[in-house]
Amino acid sequence: MTTTHTPTTRSPTPAAIAQMAVREPPFAAAIVDDLLRNLARTVKTRQLYLPNNPIYQRSLDSLRIAFENLWRQTEEVVLSISETDFRWEMASVGAEPNRGDSLAWLFYKDGVREVTVHKGFEGEELVALLDLLQRVRKASPDEDDLLTLLWEQDFLYLRYRFIDMGYEAAPEIEQPEQLHEERTVPPEEAVPEEERPKIVRMEDFDSTLYFLDEQEIEYLRSSFQTEYRNDLKKNVLAILFDTFEIESNTKIRDEIGDILESTMLQLVSAREFGTVAYILREARISAGRAMSLEAEHRERLQRLPDRLSVPDVLAHLLALLDESPEIPPQEDLDALFEQLRPGTMQLVFSWIGKLQNPRLRTALEQAASRLAAANTAELLKLVLHADPAIAIQAIKRAGQLRTPAAVAPIGRILAIPSPALRLAAVHALAEIGSPGAIRMVEQAINDDERDVRVAAVRAIGARGHTAALSKIEALVRGKELREKDLTEKMALFETYATLAGAAGTAALDGLLNARGKFFAKKEDAEVRACAAMALGRIGSDDAVGALKRATQDKELLVRNAANRALRGGTA
Numbered sequence: 001m002t003t004t005h006t007p008t009t010r011s012p013t014p015a016a017i018a019q020m021a022v023r024e025p026p027f028a029a030a031i032v033d034d035l036l037r038n039l040a041r042t043v044k045t046r047q048l049y050l051p052n053n054p055i056y057q058r059s060l061d062s063l064r065i066a067f068e069n070l071w072r073q074t075e076e077v078v079l080s081i082s083e084t085d086f087r088w089e090m091a092s093v094g095a096e097p098n099r100g101d102s103l104a105w106l107f108y109k110d111g112v113r114e115v116t117v118h119k120g121f122e123g124e125e126l127v128a129l130l131d132l133l134q135r136v137r138k139a140s141p142d143e144d145d146l147l148t149l150l151w152e153q154d155f156l157y158l159r160y161r162f163i164d165m166g167y168e169a170a171p172e173i174e175q176p177e178q179l180h181e182e183r184t185v186p187p188e189e190a191v192p193e194e195e196r197p198k199i200v201r202m203e204d205f206d207s208t209l210y211f212l213d214e215q216e217i218e219y220l221r222s223s224f225q226t227e228y229r230n231d232l233k234k235n236v237l238a239i240l241f242d243t244f245e246i247e248s249n250t251k252i253r254d255e256i257g258d259i260l261e262s263t264m265l266q267l268v269s270a271r272e273f274g275t276v277a278y279i280l281r282e283a284r285i286s287a288g289r290a291m292s293l294e295a296e297h298r299e300r301l302q303r304l305p306d307r308l309s310v311p312d313v314l315a316h317l318l319a320l321l322d323e324s325p326e327i328p329p330q331e332d333l334d335a336l337f338e339q340l341r342p343g344t345m346q347l348v349f350s351w352i353g354k355l356q357n358p359r360l361r362t363a364l365e366q367a368a369s370r371l372a373a374a375n376t377a378e379l380l381k382l383v384l385h386a387d388p389a390i391a392i393q394a395i396k397r398a399g400q401l402r403t404p405a406a407v408a409p410i411g412r413i414l415a416i417p418s419p420a421l422r423l424a425a426v427h428a429l430a431e432i433g434s435p436g437a438i439r440m441v442e443q444a445i446n447d448d449e450r451d452v453r454v455a456a457v458r459a460i461g462a463r464g465h466t467a468a469l470s471k472i473e474a475l476v477r478g479k480e481l482r483e484k485d486l487t488e489k490m491a492l493f494e495t496y497a498t499l500a501g502a503a504g505t506a507a508l509d510g511l512l513n514a515r516g517k518f519f520a521k522k523e524d525a526e527v528r529a530c531a532a533m534a535l536g537r538i539g540s541d542d543a544v545g546a547l548k549r550a551t552q553d554k555e556l557l558v559r560n561a562a563n564r565a566l567r568g569g570t571a
Contacts (some may be wrong), residue, residue, distance in 0.1 A: 025089040027073040035066040036079075036086055036094030040103045046130050047137060060127070067122035075119045076225075081107050106133060110146040114161040118229075121157035123329050128153055233275050237263075241282050245290040250297075257300050264304065268317060273328050277335035280305050309341040318351045318364075327360045330367075337367040342375035346382055349393035372397040376405070383409045392424045399428025407432060411440040419449040426452055430459035438465045445471055450484075454491045461495030469499040477507065482524060489530045497534035502542070508535050509546040512558070528553075529561035536565025 042059045049056040070077060080087040085095035085104050096102035107115070132149045139145075144152075147162055212220070237260075244256045260279060267276045287293070287301040308314060321327060337348070348368045355361040372379045372394075382394035383406060395413065398406035406428070413425035426444050429437040444456035445468070460468045475481065476496045481489065496504055511531040532550055535543040550562035 025091065029088060029091040029093055031070055031073060032077060032079075032086075032088045032091075033093040035063075035070050036103065038063045038066040040094065040096065043103060043130060043133050043137075046134050051127075060130075063126070064122045067126075071119045076116060078114065078116045080114050081112060083108050103133075106136060107146065110136075111162045112147060112150075112160050113163050116159040118157040118159075118225075121155075123331070125155050125157050128155070129158065231275070233267075233272070234278055237275070237279060237282065241286050245286055248292050250294070253297050257297065260304065261307065264307065268308065271321070271324070271328055272332075273336040274332035276308070277332065277338070280308075281335075305341055308336075309344045311344075311347050314340075314344055314347055315351070318348075318355075321360055322355050322357050324357075327357065327363055330363050333363050333367045334370050337371045338374065340371065342371075342378040345371055345375060345378055346385070346390055349382065349390045350387065352393055353389045368393070369397055369400060373401055376401070376403060379403070380406055380409060384412065388418055388421055391421060395421070395424045395428045399431035402432045404432065404434055404436075407434060407437045407440065410437075411443075414440065414443050414447075419452060422447060422449065422452045423455055426455045426459060430455070430462065433463055438463050439467075441465075442468050442471065445475070450488055454488050457488075457491045457495050461491075461498045464498065466499050469496075472496050472499060473504075473507070476511075481527060486526055486530075489526060490533065493530040493534040494537060497537040500538075502538060502540040505535065505538055505540055505542045505546065508538070509542070512546055512550050512562075513553075525555045525557040528555065528558045532558065532561040532565050536568055 038059075042056075042063045045056050045059040077088065079093075081104050083105055084102055085092045087093070094103060096104070132146065132153060135143075135149065136146045150158075150160060240256050240259060244253055247253065260283065264276055264279050267273075267279075283301040283304045287298045290298075308317070327333075337344075345368070348364065348371065352361060352364055352368065355364065379394055379397055379401075380403070382390055383398060385391045385394065391413075395410055398410060410425045410428050410432075413421050416422060422444065426441055429441050438460065441456050441459050442465075444452050445460070447453050447456065457472065460472070472492060472495050475492050481492070484492075493508075497508070500507075508531045512528050512535065528550075532547060535547050544566070547562045547566050550558055551566070553559050553562070
């Protein structure tokens with residue numbers, strides 16, 4: 001990370017201001033403005049939710065899309081910072097009316113005056129910056145400021161310029177009065193040469209004949225940055241693959257094959273998975289594109305993924321990653337797993353539950369989902385695997401992919417004794433959401449396990465599966481309802497209200513207020529409170545009337561539920 005300390009600021013010359021005013025921005029400022037507004041929104045969301053919350057994750061995804069839109073136009077963006085907004089190409093972006101809520105003020109108050117963001121920042125470094133901003137907003141006066149936290153983080157794709165607040169706020173030094181008094185200085189001719197003060201004068205030196213202007217300096221700077229960002233390893237590997245395709249000499253191709261195999265293993269040990277994925281991808285392309293390629297050489301290139309797909313090698317690799325304090329970028333892991341053989345999916349699924357590093361587990365789950373999407377047939381085989389850990393991961397991936405072909409094998413899981421497998425099956429079928437999948441979920445309404453029953457009932461309500469209304473109504477009005485816990489009662493009544501609509505008002509009113517031909521005796525307080533919440537979900541005039549009558553009930557739990565249903569906006 002590069003930082004620049006600027007104790008004092010110097011105003012640009014009028015010529016420079018005129019030049020900046022005339023120059024047109026390279027692309028629309030709205031793209032940068034949209035990025036900063038997404039960033040401010042995500043910072044606020046991070047204050048409200050934990051990192052694993054779906055709302056925060058959706059906000060983070062939207063922010064990364066805004067970065068992708070920006071990177072289509074440029075590879076870096078330089079933002080000047082004032083108290084109320086950011087400046088890009090002399091245009092105001094990301095302005096906030098309230099300085100206390102302004103993201104620019106968060107940087108400005110700690111002395112940061114300019115940030116430069118490079119392509120690639122939207123990965124792990126973006127999450128790290130959001131965590132820093134969260135710490136700064138909650139920090140006490142004795143804790144570190146933003147400038148210190150940025151320095152400790154040592155970002156690779158983020159540079160910043162700052163002003164020492166002590167220098168900026170220092171008062172000007174007043175000159176003593178005697179310094180302002182006029183003095184008579186004798187002419188140089190009156191002072192001997194050896195007694196004259198040794199003063200360096202700029203006019204004694206010839207200035208350079210040519211010098212670079214600002215645009216040329218910026219061009220050189222950007223060229224240096226581009227050169228430093230280039231991946232030399234990939235450039236060398238590209239030369240090797242080009243030589244392999246052009247040269248038909250057997251010895252040359254054998255030597256290149258040896259280099260590729262040894263280099264790949266070295267890169268794996270160094271955890272440079274993006275470059276390893278590049279080798280595997282280019283090897284497959286060269287195997288199909290090279291002219292006059294012997295079968296031995298083609299097979300050697302095609303076998304490169306097998307070197308990493310061996311269970312022992314892959315297991316050792318995952319163990320090393322789990323013990324490491326840092327994990328590789330997500331895109332590198334995704335690129336690597338896309339090149340592995342379908343048979344590695346079983347090993348990857350078995351390792352997800354063993355990992356101790358939560359960040360690695362999240363990254364591996366995402367990579368496993370991409371691997372499963374590319375190998376659906378292998379995924380369906382693992383749904384019925386004998387190892388429950390593997391089967392659960394396969395069921396989850398099938399649900400995420402909403403694979404219709406997985407409905408039948410997942411439906412068979414509902415008859416397996418393992419409650420964890422049955423619960424995973426219900427969630428997966430609910431995600432698939434096809435009519436056949438929801439009919440399978442109906443079977444779990446009367447499951448022996450409470451969590452499975454609750455998940456099935458909620459899935460039916462979420463999908464609006466009215467075909468199950470009669471079964472849900474029988475449970476709501478059945479004698480076994482009193483034996484169920486509060487969570488299951490609430491799930492049943494919410495689903496009943498969703499499926500029955502206004503037609504269920506009379507039955508719920510009878511439960512709540514103990515009137516009606518079906519109910520001559522009052523139910524327990526929990527059942528009546530659940531009925532009140534269900535009436536609030538229906539929200540019809542008759543439902544509101546029933547709730548108002550219940551606000552005078554003797555049971556405190558029932559009164560509170562009725563009042564909450566009336567206030568909650570569901571009515």
